[in-house]
Amino acid sequence: MKINVLLALLMIISAIPAYSGGNAESINTQEISLNGITEINIEYSSDEISIFTGTSDALVIKEYMNRNNKNYYAQITSTGNTVTVKKGNRPLFTYLNNRAEVYLPLSYINSLKIKTSSGRIEAVDNIICQDVNIESSSGRITVKNITAGKVNIKSSSGNIHGNKVAGNAYLKSESGNIVIDSIDGNVSAETSSGHFELNRAAGSVNAKTSSGNIKCTTAETSADITLATSSGSVNLNLNKNKSFNFTSRTSSGRLNTPFPEKLFVPVNDKNLVKGVIGEKNDIDEIPAINIKTSSGSIRIEWI
Numbered sequence: 001m002k003i004n005v006l007l008a009l010l011m012i013i014s015a016i017p018a019y020s021g022g023n024a025e026s027i028n029t030q031e032i033s034l035n036g037i038t039e040i041n042i043e044y045s046s047d048e049i050s051i052f053t054g055t056s057d058a059l060v061i062k063e064y065m066n067r068n069n070k071n072y073y074a075q076i077t078s079t080g081n082t083v084t085v086k087k088g089n090r091p092l093f094t095y096l097n098n099r100a101e102v103y104l105p106l107s108y109i110n111s112l113k114i115k116t117s118s119g120r121i122e123a124v125d126n127i128i129c130q131d132v133n134i135e136s137s138s139g140r141i142t143v144k145n146i147t148a149g150k151v152n153i154k155s156s157s158g159n160i161h162g163n164k165v166a167g168n169a170y171l172k173s174e175s176g177n178i179v180i181d182s183i184d185g186n187v188s189a190e191t192s193s194g195h196f197e198l199n200r201a202a203g204s205v206n207a208k209t210s211s212g213n214i215k216c217t218t219a220e221t222s223a224d225i226t227l228a229t230s231s232g233s234v235n236l237n238l239n240k241n242k243s244f245n246f247t248s249r250t251s252s253g254r255l256n257t258p259f260p261e262k263l264f265v266p267v268n269d270k271n272l273v274k275g276v277i278g279e280k281n282d283i284d285e286i287p288a289i290n291i292k293t294s295s296g297s298i299r300i301e302w303i
Contacts, residue, residue, distance in 0.1 A: 024064040024097045028073045032059040032083055039082040039111040040104075046118045047087065047100045048139070053125040054103035061085055066097040074100070120158070140176070151185075159194070168203075177212070186223070195232070201225075204287075213296070217303065218242070226290045233296040236289070240302040243278025248291040248298050257300040 034040075040059060042049065054060050061074050072088040090096060102114070104127070113133040114121055121136050123143040131150040134141055140158040143165070151169040153160055159176040164184075171178050171189040178189055182200040187207070189196055195212040198205065202219035208228040216227060217237040227234050233253070238244075246263070248255055249272050257263065263275040278286065291298050 024066050024099055025068075026062060027065050027068040028061075028063040030061045030074060030076060031056075032061070032076055032085075034059055034083065034105055034108060037078070037081055037083050037110070039113070040108070041082055041084040041113045042100075042102055042115065043084065043086045044100055044116045044119065045087050046096075047098050047116055048119040049114060049116055049121045050099070050101045051114065051121070051123040051125065051127065052101060052103045054105055057105045057107050059083065059085075059105055059108070060101075060103035062101040062103070064099050064101075072096070072098075222287065224288045224290075226288075228292040229296060230294045231296065232293065234291050234293055234298045236291065236298075236300050237303045238289075238300060241278075243286045244276075245286055245288045246273075246275045246277055247289070248273045250293045250296070250298055252295045253293050253297040255298045258302050259300075 034057070063074060065072060072090050075086045075088055077084050109129055111131050112127065112129045115135045116139065118138045119136065120139040121134055121141045123146065126145040127143070128147045130148060132146055132148045133152045134143065135154045136158055137156045138158060139155065141153055141155050141160045143153070143162045145164045146162065147166040149167055151165055151167050153169070154172045155176055156174045157176060158173065160171055160173050160178045162180045164182040165180060166184040168185045169183060169187045171180070171187065173191045173194055175193045176191065177194040178191055179197045180199070183198060184202045186203040187198065187201065187205055189207040190209070191212060192210045193212065194209065195214070196207050196209055197215045198207070199217050200219050201216060202221045204223040204225065205216055206226045207214055207216065209232055211231045212229060213232040214227050214229050215235045216225065218225065218239060220239050225236070227236065251271055255273055259275070259277050262277050263273050266272055266274065
């Protein structure tokens with residue numbers, strides 16, 4: 001009897017995609033006036049979200065699905081100075097092939113929040129706002145150029161990749177790599193299981209990984225740098241004319257630098273290496289570079 005019930009359930013589940021399948025087609029387009037609005041909040045569940053620059057001063061939402069039902073359309077509410085866009089009422093056990101496109105108003109420069117529980121987020125065009133929050137529980141996040149006072153990007157399970165970020169940024173991935181081509185601002189990044197790569201850092205950098213490598217290249221205007229990994233190596237590329245106060249610690253790994261003659265090991269701590277690099281003698285006036293690995297090598301190179 002139990003076997004027959006189980007087989008029946010399997011047949012029902014397998015039939016759902018066949019019944020509800022198909023390519024996603026444009027089913028809903030809504031334009032929202034943003035008079036007096038200073039915060040846009042976009043929340044979906046399993047949808048992939050693409051962000052574009054619009055052609056008007058209205059917020060435009062375009063939804064694509066393989067089934068057209070008005071109950072599935074986005075629910076839009078305005079409360080105070082916030083407009084919120086959420087997924088519609090969708091059946092729990094129906095397979096839907098769905099995605100959403102968000103077209104930001106040309107004149108909008110305030111707060112932007114984009115979130116999806118299970119789906120990728122891609123910012124195709126440039127984003128210019130006061131602050132930007134992008135979050136995906138399970139899906140990669142890709143951004144082109146973001147200019148904002150504060151930038152927060154989080155992915156619980158997925159990679160984060162950005163072309164250029166201008167502003168103070170906080171980046172976090174529980175399980176995935178973080179790769180940023182260029183940051184003009186201070187950045188704090190952490191990943192529990194994944195690599196971190198920053199190809200041009202103009203500002204301070206604070207990055208840590210629990211299990212993964214760190215690679216960082218600084219610009220001429222970089223500030224304090226703190227890099228730490230529990231299980232992985234650290235590669236740091238520095239401008240040769242840069243002056244800094246250097247500290248490194250590794251429990252099990254080698255240190256390679258182009259300035260070994262400037263370094264010393266304290267008598268009471270064989271895992272610690274310190275030194276002042278450059279022309280300035282006052283360490284309070286130069287940036288600090290601190291690198292720590294529990295199990296991995298540290299390599300410093302000039303650029």
